[in-house]
Amino acid sequence: MRKENVVVERVFMSSNHFTLFGIEPAFNISFDELEKKYIELSKTDINERESKSMENINKAYQVLKSPLKRAEHLLDLFDVKSKKEHLDPEILNESMEIREYFLDCDDLQFASRMIDEKVKDCTKNLINAFATKNFDEAATQVFRLRYLYKSFEEIKENAASSNF
Template structure:
């Protein structure tokens, strides 16, 4: 079990957190740390902040804290099918802005699904949505890479 980053930031362990509160606590902890010159502690604060501000990392951290092991042996057929459809679409796509918006909307939907699944303590659904989010982030990075390459 890893360290509980929610405790460090004095935030209730939940998927749906206040980013304003997270940011305030981060600044507060950073100022305290600078005054005390504890670079090791600052590394922990930065790592915790990176985990808590990322929906994917935060979801994985919560599952770890709850002691839930994710089964990556079997891929959800719906997640796999959606990922393959996106990849096929991206191969023939000439409107990368539209593709980017489409994937961004799917990411937002996935995050809403994670909020609901955590609220219902449906950890099987959480694991499925985490896998889906990983694929969506990968597709989003691919679109950004293709957009950068097409500008040359």
């Protein structure tokens, strides 16, 4: 397969997540509408017995209901490159502060709430960035959200290991 075909196919597959559900490509979507359309598509698919189609429906649903995956998907749709190459010092500093805090933390519920508040803040920033088509800021916030999710996973792992 030629490179041009791969790019065209990738963009087509990517755009299918929103178009499959008949939703305008945006970060701030209605989860009630997404859920309703998911159920409608699932019923249609079950009736038609097309398992490949159901796999695509499930994958698209998982992407659209996750803030991080939805934001990454939108950046991909708008052909915005990842911020991996350009490490943001503020985000790296925030991440280091969070990790240092966890090393001395004995209140994992508080730590979890702290990360949750930072995730909410990041999500608000993503809503604003996509609404104003500030894709550089959106890419920065996606980079930050990845770090926050990773920190959240570490909290859950620490909580699970401390219960044993």
